[in-house]
Structures are given as C-alpha cells and as structure tokens.
Amino acid sequence: MRSALVVTALAAAVLSHTAVAQGGGRQGGRGGGRGTPIAAGESCPPGTTEIRPRSCMAPELAPPSILDYRPHSTLVVPVHMVKTAKYPAIDFHGHPQGLLTPDGVVTLVNALDSLNVRMMVSADNMSGERLQRAVSAVRGSDKSKDRVRILAGINFQNVGPGWAEKAIKQLEADVAAGAVGVGEIGKGFGLSTKKPDGSRLKIDDPELDPIWEACARLKLPVFIHTADPQEFFKPIDYNNERWLELALFGDRRYPSDRFPAFETLMTERDNLFRKHPKTIFVAAHMGWHANDLGRLDKMMAAMPNLYTEVGAVLYDIGRQPRAAHDFFIKYQDRILFGKDSFQPEEYPYYWRVFETNDDYFDYYRNYHAFWKLYGIGLPDSVLKKVYYQNALKITPLLPQTGWPK
Numbered sequence: 223m224r225s226a227l228v229v230t231a232l233a234a235a236v237l238s239h240t241a242v243a244q245g246g247g248r249q250g251g252r253g254g255g256r257g258t259p260i261a262a263g264e265s266c267p268p269g270t271t272e273i274r275p276r277s278c279m280a281p282e283l284a285p286p287s288i289l290d291y292r293p294h295s296t297l298v299v300p301v302h303m304v305k306t307a308k309y310p311a312i313d314f315h316g317h318p319q320g321l322l323t324p325d326g327v328v329t330l331v332n333a334l335d336s337l338n339v340r341m342m343v344s345a346d347n348m349s350g351e352r353l354q355r356a357v358s359a360v361r362g363s364d365k366s367k368d369r370v371r372i373l374a375g376i377n378f379q380n381v382g383p384g385w386a387e388k389a390i391k392q393l394e395a396d397v398a399a400g401a402v403g404v405g406e407i408g409k410g411f412g413l414s415t416k417k418p419d420g421s422r423l424k425i426d427d428p429e430l431d432p433i434w435e436a437c438a439r440l441k442l443p444v445f446i447h448t449a450d451p452q453e454f455f456k457p458i459d460y461n462n463e464r465w466l467e468l469a470l471f472g473d474r475r476y477p478s479d480r481f482p483a484f485e486t487l488m489t490e491r492d493n494l495f496r497k498h499p500k501t502i503f504v505a506a507h508m509g510w511h512a513n514d515l516g517r518l519d520k521m522m523a524a525m526p527n528l529y530t531e532v533g534a535v536l537y538d539i540g541r542q543p544r545a546a547h548d549f550f551i552k553y554q555d556r557i558l559f560g561k562d563s564f565q566p567e568e569y570p571y572y573w574r575v576f577e578t579n580d581d582y583f584d585y586y587r588n589y590h591a592f593w594k595l596y597g598i599g600l601p602d603s604v605l606k607k608v609y610y611q612n613a614l615k616i617t618p619l620l621p622q623t624g625w626p627k
C-alpha cells in the first residue's frame with residue numbers, strides 16, 4: 223500500500239515536470255485542468271487532439287495541412303538499399319506503353335537491365351494488329367527478343383449471342399501471333415462495361431464462360447484486376463485512409479449511386495474463380511486484399527486455381543512485415559512479382575521490402591501511404607519463386623530456359 227502511494231506521487235511529479243518541459247504549463251504545472259474533456263468512447267473535436275485520457279487540446283501553433291507536414295525521422299537503424307533484384311525477375315504486370323516499338327524496346331531493356339528484371343510481361347490488353355506490331359518490335363532486336371512477352375486482351379463489348387465464338391477465335395489468333403496469356407483484364411470489367419441491352423456486364427456472366435474455358439484449354443493464365451481499393455468506394459471523409467489520393471484523383475472515386483459496391487464486385491469475381499477451376503487466374507494487386515491477408519488466405523485456400531500479384535500494393539505488404547512474411551511463406555508457390563506503372567526508380571522499393579529486414583523506411587508515394595514500410599526478409603528459395611519461378615510455372619509459353627535453378 224505504502225509503495226503504491228509512493229509510485230502515484232512519483233508519477234504525478236513526472237507528469238507535472240513533463241507538462242512544464244513541453245511548454246504547456248500556462249495553466250500551472252500539474253497537467254490537470256488543461257484541455258477539453260470528452261466522455262469515454264468519444265473522439266476529440268476537430269482541430270484538437272487527445273493529450274491525456276479523455277482530454278483534448280488544440281495546438282498553440284497553427285497546424286500544417288497534411289500536404290505540408292513532412293517530419294524527418296530521427297530513427298537510426300541499419301539501411302540496406304537494394305538497387306537490383308537478387309534474382310532475375312519477371313515483371314508480370316508490365317505497362318511499357320509507348321516502348322514496344324523498334325526504338326522503344328532498347329530503352330526498355332536498358333532500364334530492365336539496371337534493375338535485374340530479366341523479363342517484362344506486357345499486360346496492356348493487346349489484340350490483333352496492335353499485338354502483332356508489338357511482337358515484331360520485340361522480335362526485331364537481339365537485345366529484346368527474349369526480354370518481353372505480351373498478354374492478349376479480350377474485347378468485352380457487345381457480349382451476347384455469338385460473342386464467345388468470335389472472342390475465342392481472336393484469342394487463338396493472338397496466341398498464334400505470340401501472346402502468352404490474357405490480361406490485364408481491367409477494372410472497367412465489372413465497374414462499368416455494359417451489355418448491349420444497357421445492363422452492367424457482371425464479372426460472372428454465364429455468356430463469358432466459354433472464353434474462360436478456352437483459356438484453360440490454351441494454357442493461358444488470366445491476369446485480372448477487379449475493382450480498386452475498398453476505400454475508393456467509401457465516403458471521402460477524414461476517416462478514409464485514402465482521403466488525399468481521392469481528393470487528388472477524381473477518377474478513383476466510386477460513389478454508390480453510380481457504381482456497384484466493392485463487395486458486389488468481389489462476390490462476382492470469386493464466383494468467376496470458383497466456376498472455372500481449370501482456368502488459372504492471377505488476381506492483380508493481391509485482389510485488393512493486401513490490407514486483409516486473412517481474407518486472401520481463405521480465398522487462396524479455397525481456390526487452388528487462384529494466384530496473385532503484388533503490383534502497387536507494396537504499401538500494404540510493407541506495413542505488416544510479420545503477417546506479410548508468413549503469408550508469403552504459406553503461399554510462396556502462388557505469388558507473382560509485378561510492378562504495374564513503369565517507373566524504374568520505384569522497383570528498388572520492392573526489392574528492399576522483399577529482401578531485407580530494414581525498419582521504418584519511406585514508400586515511394588506519400589499520397590497513398592501515410593506510414594512507413596518494413597522489410598519482410600524472404601528467404602532465397604521464396605524470392606526465386608516470387609520473382610520468376612511461379613510466373614514460368616503458370617505461363618508455359620514464356621521462355622523456360624536459362625533461369626537459375
């Protein structure tokens with residue numbers, strides 16, 4: 223009892239000292255009495271922050287906007303920058319727009335060399351003549367002929383009687399021309415693509431079934447991007463984790479009066495995956511469940527034909543290094559590397575998250591990650607699978623030789 227009293231007195235002394243040291247002592251040094259009280263479970267009013275349990279206070283200095291507050295971390299920890307991937311990588315989510323020309327491919331391959339990306343899979347939904355032009359640009363240079371492969375697109379306009387037959391014929395022609403898979407099926411499929419009668423084309427529409435079966439028959443993986451981060455479908459208020467991004471980019475807002483709900487799209491997508499167990503689907507962006515790996519875990523466990531890809535969700539992988547590490551270990555045979563937007567200077571952030579155990583470092587874009595990243599330290603055997611072995615396994619038309627064992 224006596225010692226408890228001493229502890230209480232000590233704590234009070236420390237508290238009052240802290241209050242004075244922080245310059246907040248205008249109303250005396252006891253620390254009590256300052257701030258505006260709130261009830262348990264309430265949040266502080268706007269413009270204030272909780273300084274003690276259930277006590278809110280406004281800063282004496284004018285607060286900066288979220289754009290201008292850029293604190294420099296004082297944390298001193300080991301730093302391991304990783305400029306090039308430890309093993310040759312396949313970027314399964316390539317968008318080299320503009321570079322699949324006779325001149326462009328050389329620029330592209332030089333950039334890939336500097337990162338140890340041995341192969342880019344172009345996921346630009348190409349078909350017909352456009353695909354043929356891209357293939358001949360790649361084949362036209364010794365430097366690029368083994369470094370780029372191309373996915374075919376599916377045209378989802380006018381889905382109705384006779385559509386599937388035509389789409390399959392086109393897909394077969396595209397494979398004959400050099401395509402190695404299908405994709406990236408874009409988010410418009412589900413969000414906005416319409417059928418001829420004006421209704422929304424649902425992702426699990428039965429009229430599409432024959433094309434998915436054809437992909438299985440032709441051994442083409444289907445790379446598909448469905449919806450967008452769940453916060454894009456939510457009210458844009460100050461609790462929305464992506465407020466700044468949504469304020470910057472109007473085309474990322476999906477208000478419920480104009481778009482299907484996130485969960486509607488997820489349900490249709492999962493129906494599609496379940497309905498075609500012989501077709502290999504690669505859910506881009508970790509299916510937008512990198513923020514809920516438990517959910518993705520359940521999907522992967524239930525659907526052996528489902529693979530996933532890490533493009534543009536590094537901010538979620540790197541903020542939960544222990545859970546992400548365990549997920550990558552568990553699903554090491556079904557995760558593919560992909561980058562999405564082609565910015566060579568951004569790839570090293572991926573290498574650093576996957577290969578190191580570094581703590582608390584910056585992501586490459588502030589507007590969609592108000593937090594730091596941590597390395598998940600994957601073992602070499604898993605790095606090889608994620609970087610290239612899994613892509614080779616599900617894409618038999620990729621060049622299969624010359625890769626490290």
Ligand SMILES: [Zn+2]
Nearest residue numbers: 315345406562
């Ligand atoms: Zn993409």
